[in-house]
Amino acid sequence: MLTIKNLQANVEGKPILKGLDLEIKPGEVHAIMGPNGSGKSTLGHVLAGRPGYEITGGSIFFKGENLIEMETEQRARNGLFLAFQYPVEIPGVSNMEFLKASVDALQEHKGEQPMDSVSFLRQAREMYKQVDLDPGFLKRGVNEGFSGGEKKRNELIQMLMLQPALAILDETDSGLDIDALQVVAEAVNSLRSCERSIVMITHYQRLLDYIKPDFVHVLSDGKIVRSGDKSLALELEEKGYGWISEVE
Amino acid sequence: MFDYIGHTLQNPLPVTSGWLESLHQKARLGALGRKVSDESATESWKYSSLCALEENNYATTAKPDPEPDLLDKTLSQTIGIDKSNAHNLVFVNGLFSAELSDVEPPPGVEFVRFSHAEGQHLTSINASLGTMADKHQSIFRVLNELHLKDGMYIRVNKNVELDKPIQIVWLTTRQAQSYTVSSRVLIELEPGSKAQIFETFTSDDAQQNSFTNNVTELLLREGAYLQHFRVHQEQEDALHIGAVHADLYENATLKSFHLALGGALKRVDVAVNLLGEGADSEQFGAYLLCNDQHMDYHTSTEHFVPNCTSNEVFRGVVGGRSKAVFNGRIHIHPGAQKTLARLSNKNLLTSDTAEVDTKPELEIYADDVQCAHGATVAQLDELAIHYLQTRGISRAKAKALLSYGFVAMLLEQVPEPVFAEHITAIINHYFQRHYSEEGCDE
Ligand SMILES: Nc1ncnc2c1ncn2[C@@H]1O[C@H](COP(=O)(O)OP(=O)(O)OP(=O)(O)O)[C@@H](O)[C@H]1O
Numbered sequence: 144m145l146t147i148k149n150l151q152a153n154v155e156g157k158p159i160l161k162g163l164d165l166e167i168k169p170g171e172v173h174a175i176m177g178p179n180g181s182g183k184s185t186l187g188h189v190l191a192g193r194p195g196y197e198i199t200g201g202s203i204f205f206k207g208e209n210l211i212e213m214e215t216e217q218r219a220r221n222g223l224f225l226a227f228q229y230p231v232e233i234p235g236v237s238n239m240e241f242l243k244a245s246v247d248a249l250q251e252h253k254g255e256q257p258m259d260s261v262s263f264l265r266q267a268r269e270m271y272k273q274v275d276l277d278p279g280f281l282k283r284g285v286n287e288g289f290s291g292g293e294k295k296r297n298e299l300i301q302m303l304m305l306q307p308a309l310a311i312l313d314e315t316d317s318g319l320d321i322d323a324l325q326v327v328a329e330a331v332n333s334l335r336s337c338e339r340s341i342v343m344i345t346h347y348q349r350l351l352d353y354i355k356p357d358f359v360h361v362l363s364d365g366k367i368v369r370s371g372d373k374s375l376a377l378e379l380e381e382k383g384y385g386w387i388s389e390v391e
Numbered sequence: 392m393f394d395y396i397g398h399t400l401q402n403p404l405p406v407t408s409g410w411l412e413s414l415h416q417k418a419r420l421g422a423l424g425r426k427v428s429d430e431s432a433t434e435s436w437k438y439s440s441l442c443a444l445e446e447n448n449y450a451t452t453a454k455p456d457p458e459p460d461l462l463d464k465t466l467s468q469t470i471g472i473d474k475s476n477a478h479n480l481v482f483v484n485g486l487f488s489a490e491l492s493d494v495e496p497p498p499g500v501e502f503v504r505f506s507h508a509e510g511q512h513l514t515s516i517n518a519s520l521g522t523m524a525d526k527h528q529s530i531f532r533v534l535n536e537l538h539l540k541d542g543m544y545i546r547v548n549k550n551v552e553l554d555k556p557i558q559i560v561w562l563t564t565r566q567a568q569s570y571t572v573s574s575r576v577l578i579e580l581e582p583g584s585k586a587q588i589f590e591t592f593t594s595d596d597a598q599q600n601s602f603t604n605n606v607t608e609l610l611l612r613e614g615a616y617l618q619h620f621r622v623h624q625e626q627e628d629a630l631h632i633g634a635v636h637a638d639l640y641e642n643a644t645l646k647s648f649h650l651a652l653g654g655a656l657k658r659v660d661v662a663v664n665l666l667g668e669g670a671d672s673e674q675f676g677a678y679l680l681c682n683d684q685h686m687d688y689h690t691s692t693e694h695f696v697p698n699c700t701s702n703e704v705f706r707g708v709v710g711g712r713s714k715a716v717f718n719g720r721i722h723i724h725p726g727a728q729k730t731l732a733r734l735s736n737k738n739l740l741t742s743d744t745a746e747v748d749t750k751p752e753l754e755i756y757a758d759d760v761q762c763a764h765g766a767t768v769a770q771l772d773e774l775a776i777h778y779l780q781t782r783g784i785s786r787a788k789a790k791a792l793l794s795y796g797f798v799a800m801l802l803e804q805v806p807e808p809v810f811a812e813h814i815t816a817i818i819n820h821y822f823q824r825h826y827s828e829e830g831c832d833e
């Protein structure tokens with residue numbers, strides 16, 4: 144699904160990713176943990192093709208194709224999805240227009256007819272209910288004046304509508320109440336299949352109680368410094384990140 | 392350079408009905424010795440160039456036009472409000488087209504052509520025509536009268552409420568020679584009456600060679616209520632310098648909505664005079680420009696008496712190498728206490744080569760008033776574009792969505808769904824076409 148080799152990237156001219164390797168196979172769930180400022184979100188942004196994030200070395204292949212050469216929208220159409228740590232507010236553009244434009248773009252890419260408005264609306268309403276948001280939000284501006292938790296749920300709705308092959312969730316569990324955590328877990332678990340892969344960036348091992356990862360990685364100073372299974376998350380919870388650098 | 396006024400004076404219109412002839416005479420005196428270039432030098436034209444008007448000979452008037460059938464086809468394509476849902480008045484190159492219009496007015500309403508006006512109608516027209524015009528006596532108002540062959544007086548009688556809107560279509564077509572269209576309507580709402588007027592300026596698909604000088608005058612008597620729409624969707628080669636003048640008497644309400652796609656040179660001067668206590672004016676407007684277009688809105692709201700309210704919101708999306716000019720004036724005259732006046736103009740620049748000159752003007756000569764005004768110019772939010780792209784939306788579509796979003800709040804102010812849908816369609820169509828053009832605004 145995704146093969147990253149020796150990835151180096153600058154943000155505003157400053158090196159942030161310093162030789163990162165990661166291999167994700169279809170059906171796998173990976174968790175990425177690591178201290179604040181270590182480069183987790185940067186990795187997500189680089190994968191999504193955010194302007195200002197410059198790749199200075201290494202390679203990224205997504206479903207066998209060179210990701211670096213693709214435009215952002217092309218990556219999305221090929222099945223890459225990033226749930227933002229800080230979702231963007233877009234006043235004036237309703238969630239409905241936004242979701243419809245997005246779903247239409249993906250349908251068109253697949254060579255399919257755009258979804259008719261009635262089925263689209265029905266499906267969108269379902270998704271809102273699934274993440275416990277009032278479908279009345281469909282009429283509101285994208286993330287406009289949403290609370291932190293509502294923004295995260297709105298990201299999940301987009302993920303559910305687009306059914307990506309690779310979903311990267313950047314701290315979608317942060318700032319959520321305990322019920323909401325379950326909502327995130329259900330949304331992610333409903334997406335899980337042998338053809339899809341999921342990357343969860345998180346600070347909390349409790350999310351991993353709900354979504355069992357196949358691998359846990361620790362990102363520190365722009366590199367994956369440790370990989371293991373779920374027990375690594377427990378160990379981190381107990382000992383903190385200092386322990387890893389000491390071992391090194 | 393072509394001397395527009397000199398040429399006009401040398402080629403007077405043939406004598407028509409008596410009173411129009413005396414209007415021409417008066418205008419001739421007003422135009423004598425003036426030059427377009429003098430007007431260019433005034434503060435009012437500081438940011439708008441009149442060059443386009445002097446590049447061609449526009450001083451002649453239109454020849455009578457092709458078969459109405461052909462025009463009807465053009466019309467049904469360019470006009471969104473279903474003709475069956477309106478009382479239609481159609482003018483082709485400034486001349487009233489009886490074939491394309493509903494000549495018979497609805498009950499309680501009168502349609503009187505200037506050229507046919509007599510008796511009591513003529514008295515009403517003479518009493519009001521030009522009285523609302525700007526006191527600066529812009530040369531273009533004079534020229535409007537100088538070229539005027541006909542016009543329409545629309546009267547809604549006392550306490551009459553119209554069942555359907557009156558749709559006025561101003562259509563221009565390409566002619567063998569470039570030409571001037573001088574057009575004018577005087578709309579009078581008698582006390583307690585209620586109406587919707589939907590004006591559309593449009594053209595056939597050919598490259599245009601017309602210069603339209605239109606004046607729309609609105610007279611709202613005590614307690615009258617008018618929704619007035621003025622939509623400019625002519626081809627971009629069409630020139631337009633026009634004006635809307637409104638007088639509002641006691642407790643009258645005017646809700647206006649302006650929409651303009653740009654052109655080589657377009658300007659609309661709007662003057663709203665609040666003359667009776669309790670009068671209320673609401674104005675919303677949007678302008679959408681690309682290529683080398685130019686659009687200029689000069690608005691002024693004159694609070695003459697106490698206890699009136701005015702609210703004005705204009706938004707523009709300005710791309711390509713186009714230029715938008717907005718001048719919004721609130722003038723609170725001495726004694727106009729308890730006035731509530733607001734004005735806002737926001738602009739979105741979608742390219743580095745576009746330009747906006749926006750200037751709010753406040754003149755306040757009363758102390759017990761509430762007044763707010765502001766103007767901003769912003770650029771498309773790159774992060775928002777990126778966010779949309781991460782959901783598979785193309786950059787072009789993302790820009791269209793954001794641009795649409797910028798003016799969408801105005802559409803919420805359009806009271807009737809039939810108008811809102813129509814205006815939404817024009818705006819959507821514009822952005823889709825604009826951003827799908829190769830390399831546009833990159
Ligand atoms: N625009 C920028 N200009 C300069 N430095 C930046 C910019 N954006 C990010 N950085 C820096 O890059 C580093 C990595 O940031 P990143 O957001 O990837 O961290 P993170 O691992 O996601 O942290 P957190 O757990 O707090 O979300 C930080 O030191 C941050 O300050």
Ligand SMILES: [Mg+2]
Nearest residue numbers: 183184185228
């Ligand atoms: Mg982060």
